[in-house]
Amino acid sequence: MASAIVELRSDTFTMPGPGMRRAMAEAVCGDDMVGEDPTVNALEARMADLLGKEAAVFACSGSQSNQMAVWSHCRSGDELLIEETGHIANYEGGGPAVLSGVSCRKIRGERGGLNTALLNAALRPPNQHFSPTRLVCLENSTNIGGGATYVLEQLKAIRTWADEKQLLVHIDGARLFNACIARGYSAREVAAQADTVSICFSKGLGCPMGSVLVGSRETISRARRARKVFGGALRQAGFPAAACLYALDHHINRLAEDHANARFFAEQIAQIPGVKIAPHEVETNLVFFEIDSHIGPGAAIAAALKERGINLYAIAPQRLRACFHLDVDRAGAERAVVGLREVVQSGACVAGIHAGGNY
Numbered sequence: 428m429a430s431a432i433v434e435l436r437s438d439t440f441t442m443p444g445p446g447m448r449r450a451m452a453e454a455v456c457g458d459d460m461v462g463e464d465p466t467v468n469a470l471e472a473r474m475a476d477l478l479g480k481e482a483a484v485f486a487c488s489g490s491q492s493n494q495m496a497v498w499s500h501c502r503s504g505d506e507l508l509i510e511e512t513g514h515i516a517n518y519e520g521g522g523p524a525v526l527s528g529v530s531c532r533k534i535r536g537e538r539g540g541l542n543t544a545l546l547n548a549a550l551r552p553p554n555q556h557f558s559p560t561r562l563v564c565l566e567n568s569t570n571i572g573g574g575a576t577y578v579l580e581q582l583k584a585i586r587t588w589a590d591e592k593q594l595l596v597h598i599d600g601a602r603l604f605n606a607c608i609a610r611g612y613s614a615r616e617v618a619a620q621a622d623t624v625s626i627c628f629s630k631g632l633g634c635p636m637g638s639v640l641v642g643s644r645e646t647i648s649r650a651r652r653a654r655k656v657f658g659g660a661l662r663q664a665g666f667p668a669a670a671c672l673y674a675l676d677h678h679i680n681r682l683a684e685d686h687a688n689a690r691f692f693a694e695q696i697a698q699i700p701g702v703k704i705a706p707h708e709v710e711t712n713l714v715f716f717e718i719d720s721h722i723g724p725g726a727a728i729a730a731a732l733k734e735r736g737i738n739l740y741a742i743a744p745q746r747l748r749a750c751f752h753l754d755v756d757r758a759g760a761e762r763a764v765v766g767l768r769e770v771v772q773s774g775a776c777v778a779g780i781h782a783g784g785n786y
């Protein structure tokens with residue numbers, strides 16, 4: 428049966444299903460702060476192995492594990508390099524400055540991605556006038572960049588360049604498994620190009636919370652201290668960790684369905700006059716598209732869709748984002764196409780502008 432709402436705002440809206448709930452209810456727990464939660468320990472060991480790193484630490488959220496990485500790699504006064512739309516620099520509450528005294532040098536890239544030429548142009552030489560550059564932060568797959576993924580060769584080139592420049596590399600892999608499924612590479616191959624990688628479990632993997640940061644034993648021991656300092660050290664965290672273990676077993680390969688639904692949605696809405704989108708650019712589960720201004724502002728389109736039971740985000744005056752995940756099936760994607768077509772053709776949003784609009 429179709430659910431009442433087609434929830435396309437984000438994959439963070441996913442709800443745990445019966446199997447995941449059972450796994451959480453049956454989790455064996457202990458006090459993680461003293462390293463005695465067997466389920467957290469199992470998750471950390473499994474993630475370290477999966478990504479080919481010495482150690483891992485469980486964190487509350489993707490933002491927390493990213494900021495633990497920044498804190499672990501940098502000293503106060505350092506600078507990190509990041510693509511200008513990167514989550515770490517834009518959507519984590521100013522975390523690098525607040526928590527680590529680190530500034531972000533933002534670089535305009537392509538669809539959220541960087542390459543060695545762009546990095547090289549942005550890197551400043553050691554000089555007392557400049558903040559020392561310590562870290563490169565990459566996102567794979569990208570969020571605001573449109574769900575784009577790095578080719579493995581690009582990551583290898585960045586790793587080589589960073590080694591030459593004596594810089595560290597962190598990959599924000601909030602949606603790393605989406606990138607792996609789309610590109611056909613392993614999480615381990617990607618992680619080999621970075622010093623640390625953060626993974627989110629509360630997005631496409633469908634868990635209620637949780638993130639893991641992987642890296643060398645020494646770095647992860649610093650990150651563990653950062654977690655404590657940030658107030659994120661955990662106690663009986665085996666309950667959410669059990670959900671993460673469940674997701675590793677059941678929710679990775681199925682990400683391909685989300686990508687297929689996203690591509691389907693993109694191809695269908697490309698046929699609606701006034702909607703601008705390049706369907707071939709949809710690589711993973713995120714679909715960004717533009718609406719011609721004569722149709723109405725993005726926020727009015729989103730409001731009209733909401734009345735039809737379809738939720739998505741207007742992220743800029745004419746730009747909308749739809750995110751596909753395990754709680755949206757093909758029928759949901761079809762409903763979203765029909766709803767958008769009706770809204771665009773009805774003229775309701777133009778009327779909204781004349782009435783003052785809501786943007």
Ligand SMILES: Cc1ncc(COP(=O)(O)O)c(C=O)c1O
Binds near residue numbers: 489490491627
């Ligand atoms: C690319 C990226 N990194 C990090 C995060 C942060 O995750 P959280 O919301 O768990 O802090 C997000 C969240 O959307 C994201 O898209």
